[in-house]
Amino acid sequence: MAKGxxxxxxxxxxxxxxxxxxxxxxMVAASKLRRAQVAAEAARPYADxxxxxxxxxxxxxxxxxxxxxxxxxxxxxxxLVVTSDRxxxxxxxxxxxxRVMQEIRENHSSPNEYAIFVIGSKGRDYFRNRSMAxxxxxxxxxxxxxxxxxxxxxxxxxxxxxxxxxxxLYLVYNKFVNAITQEPTVKQLLPLADMGGAAVSNYxxxxxxxxxxEVLLPKYAETLxxxxxxxxxxxxxxxxxxxxxxxxxxxxxxxxxLTLVYNRARQAAITQEISxxxxxxxxxx
Numbered sequence: 001m002a003k004g005x006x007x008x009x010x011x012x013x014x015x016x017x018x019x020x021x022x023x024x025x026x027m028v029a030a031s032k033l034r035r036a037q038v039a040a041e042a043a044r045p046y047a048d049x050x051x052x053x054x055x056x057x058x059x060x061x062x063x064x065x066x067x068x069x070x071x072x073x074x075x076x077x078x079x080l081v082v083t084s085d086r087x088x089x090x091x092x093x094x095x096x097x098x099r100v101m102q103e104i105r106e107n108h109s110s111p112n113e114y115a116i117f118v119i120g121s122k123g124r125d126y127f128r129n130r131s132m133a134x135x136x137x138x139x140x141x142x143x144x145x146x147x148x149x150x151x152x153x154x155x156x157x158x159x160x161x162x163x164x165x166x167x168x169l170y171l172v173y174n175k176f177v178n179a180i181t182q183e184p185t186v187k188q189l190l191p192l193a194d195m196g197g198a199a200v201s202n203y204x205x206x207x208x209x210x211x212x213x214e215v216l217l218p219k220y221a222e223t224l225x226x227x228x229x230x231x232x233x234x235x236x237x238x239x240x241x242x243x244x245x246x247x248x249x250x251x252x253x254x255x256x257x258l259t260l261v262y263n264r265a266r267q268a269a270i271t272q273e274i275s276x277x278x279x280x281x282x283x284x285x
Contacts (some may be wrong), residue, residue, distance in 0.1 A: 002142075004265060005262060005265050005266060005269065006260055007115050008258055008262045009089035009262065011258055012255055012258045012259060012262065015251050015254050015255050015258065016251075017257060018247075019248055019251035019252065019255065022108055022194060022244045022247040022248045023212045023244070023248045023252060025088065025240070025244040026248060028242055029238075029240040029244060030179075030235045030237075030241050032090065032143050032237045033179060033234060033237035033238050034120075034243055035143075035144060036143070036144070036230065036233040036234040036236075036237050037176065037234045039230050039233070039234075040176055040227070040230040040231050040233070040234045043223075043226065043227045043230050044225075044227065045222060046223065047220075047223050047227050048123070050216065050220045051220065051221055052217065052219050054192075054193035054213065054216050054217060057209045057213055057216070058213065059211060064214070065164050066213055066214070066217055067161070067164075067191075068158075068161065068162060068190055068191055068192055068217045068218070068273070069192055069217070070191055070220065071191050072167050072191075073170050074083070074166065075166075075167055076112070076113055076114065076115065076165070076166035076167060076252070077108070077113065077114045077115070077116060077164070077166055077167070077168045077169075077170065078108065078114070078115045078117065078135075078157060078160060078161060078168065078169040078212060079100055079103070079104070079115070079116050079117070079169075079170050079172055080117040080118075080119070080153070080154075080157050080168065080169065080170070080172065080189070080191075080225060081100050081116065081118045081119070081120075081123075081173070082096070082120060082123075082171070082172065082173035082174070082228055082229055082232040083096060083097065083098065083118065083119045083120030083122040083123030083124075083126075083179055083232075084121075084122050084210050084232070085120050085121045085122065085139055085140060085234045086122075087122065088240060088243060088244070089239040089243055090238055090239045090240070090243035090246075091239070092174060092235060092236055092240070093120075093122040093123070093126075093239055093280045094183060094240035095174065095182075095184045096123075096172060096174050096184045096273060097122075097123060097126050098184070099172060099184040099185075099186060100172045100186070101282040102233075102273050103170070103172070103186055105195050105234075111133065111208075113167075115133075115135050115160065115165065115166050116132060116133065116134050116135060117136050117137070117153055117157045118134055118136075118137045118151060119137070119138045119139075119141070119143070119150060119285065120138075120139060120232075121139040121140070124137050124139055132137060132162045134157040135156065135157075135160065135195060136152070136153045136157070137153065138150055138152065138153045139144045140206070141229070141233075141238075144233075144234065144255065145229055145230070145233065146224050147223075148223075149225065150225065150226055150229050151222070153225075154222040154225040154226065155218070155222060156219075157169060157189075157225065158190070158221045158222060159218075161190045161191075162218070165281070168188065168190065169188075169190040169196070170186055170187065170188055170189060171185075171186070171187045171189045171225065171228050172184070172185070172186050172187075173185055173228040173231060173232045173235075173270065174185075174231065174235035174236070174239075175227075176231045176232075176234040176235045177237070178238065178277050179242060180238065180240040180242055182235035182238060187228070189221055189224055190221060192217065192220070192221070195206055214238055231283040236261040
């Protein structure tokens with residue numbers, strides 16, 4: 001009995017230590033979430049204004065031709081997938097990876113029909129384990145990534161569309177709704193088919209509207225990718241905070257259950273000792 005009680009006490013101590021860790025991770029994630037959320041929200045007005053300017057130029061320039069604006073027959077599709085470098089974030093990574101695999105299974109019959117770009121080691125390892133080729137990758141992002149951190153993969157994804165390596169490019173990421181909710185999202189990045197519907201503004205451009213578009217269109221697409229990365233970071237910390245909160249609550253319940261078992265075992269041991277003492281006294285009498 002004493003051996004069993006010692007084992008229960010060890011279990012209680014182990015779960016208490018785990019609870020301390022998950023509680024600390026929950027608090028760290030909550031702190032990082034606030035910063036990530038501010039960064040994600042701050043990026044939106046810039047992307048919106050850039051879209052307004054690009055759309056205005058495209059709408060006001062008759063006959064403007066640029067590969068990023070033109071729809072063409074889809075022979076191959078690119079997917080840029082945003083994941084995290086670390087786990088312990090609930091379904092954050094599995095949900096977005098399941099979403100992109102669903103897209104691939106439903107729309108492609110051969111690996112020759114799609115190309116994969118990936119941000120985050122969880123996504124990289126997932127595709128590698130399935131022997132799926134990765135065109136370009138970025139791993140080891142900081143908790144507050146800068147544009148320069150993802151510039152290479154963003155520029156590569158955009159350039160490969162421009163040169164005709166594929167005919168559509170999708171962003172696959174977790175859209176941040178709130179700390180509890182993150183939506184796996186598939187968003188068409190290229191071609192920018194909706195640019196023509198913007199209002200026309202009376203600007204003068206040097207050297208020409210087409211020349212400005214040549215510079216702004218790739219930057220706009222790269223900005224959308226960066227914005228998705230920031231949304232992904234906020235989603236990651238929200239998912240991790242929720243997961244660690246759930247783990248902490250489960251640990252609390254487990255400690256209560258084990259404590260109850262321990263107290264019952266202790267009570268049974270005391271009762272047995274009393275019974276043995278009484279039996280011994282009766283035997284002597």
